[in-house]
Structure formats: structure tokens, C-alpha cells
Amino acid sequence: MTTRELGRAGEDLAAEHLxxxxxxxxxxNLQLSQGELDIVALAHTTLVFVEVKTRRTFVTGVPQAAVTAAKLRRLRRLAGEYLxxxxxxxxxxxxxxxxxxxxLDGTFSLEHLEAV
Structure with a gap:
């Protein structure tokens, strides 16, 4: 599975979970002028911008560690543009x-972190 295919599988799994x-x-996969939003969803009356991070190993840390302060600032800008x-x-x-x-066995585990 290529990195792109892995990312797509992770996004599909996340969407199914939601x-x-x-x-x-x-x-x-909404393309905006400042970047891409992975998933925009409505949870009852809350509009949620969901960043999906998929990894094969913990070599670079847990997947959610890839959402740094800089990444959160970019996500806030993208959310503002969307709104x-x-x-x-x-x-x-x-x-x-x-x-x-x-x-490695082809299964996936998922963790959903709200209001990061």
C-alpha cells in the first residue's frame, strides 16, 4: 500500500467512524486557497473540521503528534475560510x-480526539 493509499484508507475509516x-x-478532501480540509462534518449542531492522520509505525511518533501548533493555526485559517x-x-x-x-496484520485502530 502506497502512502497515498494508506492516507485514503485512513480517511475512509475516519469517515465511516463519524x-x-x-x-x-x-x-x-476540500481544496481551499490556503490548503485542504480532510473532512467537514456536522455533529448535530456543531460544525466539525476533522484532520485525519494515518501512520504505519510509531517511528515518527503517534499519528496525532503530527498535528503541531503550526498545523492547528493552519486548520483554524482554513476553517475561517470555509465559514x-x-x-x-x-x-x-x-x-x-x-x-x-x-x-502489520492489515487491521487499523482509530482514536478520535475532540476539540483539539
Whole structure:
């Protein structure tokens, strides 16, 4: 599995997880002028921008460690750009991270971190 395929599998797994939690997926891999949002979803009345990080090993740390302070600043800018361009009905806004680890046996484990 290539890195791109691994990332896509992680995003698919994350989207399935969110739908199973009763969320509505509004956008996936949304290209904006300042970058890309992995998943935009509606969790009841909360608009959630979800960053998905998928890894094969812990050599570079746990997947969620890749969401640094600089990455969070970029995600906030992207969320602001999204909100300026679209009028999605919502009451609250937050950024979540879904960390996916691909195991050698072909299985995946997932951790959903809310309001990072």
C-alpha cells in the first residue's frame, strides 16, 4: 500500500467512524486557497473540521503528534475560510483529529480526539 493509499484508507475509516457516530459528512478532501480540509462534518449542531492522520509505525511518533501548533493555526485559517465562503447551518464550531494506525496484520485502530 502506497502512502497515498494508506492516507485514503485512513480517511475512509475516519469517515465511516463519524457516520457511525451519527454525524453527517458535508465535505471530504476540500481544496481551499490556503490548503485542504480532510473532512467537514456536522455533529448535530456543531460544525466539525476533522484532520485525519494515518501512520504505519510509531517511528515518527503517534499519528496525532503530527498535528503541531503550526498545523492547528493552519486548520483554524482554513476553517475561517470555509465559514466565509459557505453558510452551513451550525451553532458551534470545533476542530477534531482522528488518528489512525495501520497494523502489520492489515487491521487499523482509530482514536478520535475532540476539540483539539
Amino acid at each position: 457516520v457511525a457516530c451519527g454525524w453527517q459528512i458535508l465535505e471530504r 466565509m465562503e459557505r453558510s452551513t447551518p451550525h451553532r458551534d464550531v470545533r476542530i477534531d483529529v482522528v488518528a489512525v494506525l495501520a497494523h
